[in-house]
Amino acid sequence: MKRFWYRLFRSTASFQYRFGRRFTPAGKLVLGALGAAVVIGIDTNRTVGYQAFTFLLALLLIALAWSLPFRGRLTVRRVLPRFVTAGEAAWYRVVIQNGAAAPQRGLVLLENLADPRPSFEEFTSAREPGEERRNWFDRTVGYPRWDWLVARNQGARIEAQPLPPLPPGDAGEVRVELEPVRRGRLDFTGVTIARPDPFGLVNALETLRLPQSLLVLPKRYAMPDLALPGTRKYQPGGVALASSVGDSEEFVALRDYRPGDPLRRIHWKSLARVGKPVVKEYQAEFFVRHALVLDTFAASEASDAFEEAVSVAASIACSIQTQDALLDLLFVGPEAYSFTAGRGLGDTDRMLEVLAGVRACRDKPFRTLHHAVLERRASLSSVICVLLAWDEPRRAFVGQLRALGTPVHVFVVTDKDAPAPARPDEVHHLVAGAVAEALARL
Numbered sequence: 001m002k003r004f005w006y007r008l009f010r011s012t013a014s015f016q017y018r019f020g021r022r023f024t025p026a027g028k029l030v031l032g033a034l035g036a037a038v039v040i041g042i043d044t045n046r047t048v049g050y051q052a053f054t055f056l057l058a059l060l061l062i063a064l065a066w067s068l069p070f071r072g073r074l075t076v077r078r079v080l081p082r083f084v085t086a087g088e089a090a091w092y093r094v095v096i097q098n099g100a101a102a103p104q105r106g107l108v109l110l111e112n113l114a115d116p117r118p119s120f121e122e123f124t125s126a127r128e129p130g131e132e133r134r135n136w137f138d139r140t141v142g143y144p145r146w147d148w149l150v151a152r153n154q155g156a157r158i159e160a161q162p163l164p165p166l167p168p169g170d171a172g173e174v175r176v177e178l179e180p181v182r183r184g185r186l187d188f189t190g191v192t193i194a195r196p197d198p199f200g201l202v203n204a205l206e207t208l209r210l211p212q213s214l215l216v217l218p219k220r221y222a223m224p225d226l227a228l229p230g231t232r233k234y235q236p237g238g239v240a241l242a243s244s245v246g247d248s249e250e251f252v253a254l255r256d257y258r259p260g261d262p263l264r265r266i267h268w269k270s271l272a273r274v275g276k277p278v279v280k281e282y283q284a285e286f287f288v289r290h291a292l293v294l295d296t297f298a299a300s301e302a303s304d305a306f307e308e309a310v311s312v313a314a315s316i317a318c319s320i321q322t323q324d325a326l327l328d329l330l331f332v333g334p335e336a337y338s339f340t341a342g343r344g345l346g347d348t349d350r351m352l353e354v355l356a357g358v359r360a361c362r363d364k365p366f367r368t369l370h371h372a373v374l375e376r377r378a379s380l381s382s383v384i385c386v387l388l389a390w391d392e393p394r395r396a397f398v399g400q401l402r403a404l405g406t407p408v409h410v411f412v413v414t415d416k417d418a419p420a421p422a423r424p425d426e427v428h429h430l431v432a433g434a435v436a437e438a439l440a441r442l
Helices: 002-022 023-041 049-067 120-127 134-140 143-153 268-274 304-319 350-357 367-375 392-403 435-440
Strands: 076-079 083-085 090-098 108-113 171-180 184-196 203-217 231-238 251-256 279-287 289-294 326-332 334-339 382-387 408-414 428-431
Touching: 002 120, 002 143, 002 203, 023 076, 023 279, 049 203, 076 184, 076 203, 083 171, 083 350, 108 134, 108 171, 120 143, 203 350, 251 382, 289 304, 289 367, 304 326, 304 350, 304 382, 326 350, 326 367, 334 350, 334 367, 334 435, 367 392, 382 392, 392 408, 428 435
Parallel strands: 083 203, 289 326, 289 382, 382 408, 408 428
Antiparallel strands: 076 090, 090 171, 108 184, 184 203, 231 279, 251 279, 326 334
């Protein structure tokens, strides 16, 4: 029965999608009036509803016939930004070239995104938040779960965009508004050009393949300045690409002088020997280095707390000044990952791109992250933890870091119905749906 309901929902969703694009709002109104005329016009001796039925049916048939032969000979180019942010409106440009001998007027641009319908495995294994409180029929059939999955997989909202008149051989450009609703990769499959019939009831459609993708960064919140204590720590081998202003350094090698090198680094003996400027190259050895630890051990990929935790981590990454310090992002996926930003090693944008693709880890225990952080503890000035619970493994992890003398900031993000931490003075407790307010009170 589950497969039957799945196929029914999938077919119905496909019909609704095609119906919504083929008929304009006026056309849907005419269809509704046509159905009403059928009901009230059955008895032709008592009503004249059959006359309205005939008139409306004729309108629709003419409109449908008009929409069949549309071949626009259009070329479309989409100009996307490098990335956008979930929850924040963005814009991009679409350039349309008219290759036909006739002018094109009244066209409408419709974007085609990746199919948001879930697979059968996803439909049967996923659980809608609060599904256990629904009635037996909804839990058995699963339509609320289907509707929730489709909404969750819908990466963005893009309204239909009217196009300017296109003379023969000429091009036009429109600015399209995009509203990303979730982080990750947003896939475009193509564009559909709609041309309404003269009555404005039915759209003639021409679909053009135009696959592209756009990275959606996690939502971010305003963060107060975090007081991150801790001194500079020795980095074995140094950090070769990092700048070295004000830090102890280790001599690495001699190299040719480059414009901008300070005069104090010129090796005068080599200059006298080879007859051209030679400078001493150093490698930085001591840095302030912070770790941003993200707990990915969520019970479900669709957990609101997990998504909020990623947003909190992104907000913290943007709020920490990495010009004079290093910031390591640590989390566990298929394996333990570490990404470093600051002092020439990478920028915050790169770290946000990494966070955009983070997924929940459900096949490893929390101690995997515990061990990965402790292996780096000697080089860390402080640790910022974004956790999904405040249970015994996580308390032991934070307690061990503090016992070793490492300053730790802890943020615990939970769902609305999850219990609060037993000792709230030890952590910053954030509830999904009210994170912005809680961060503003820090």
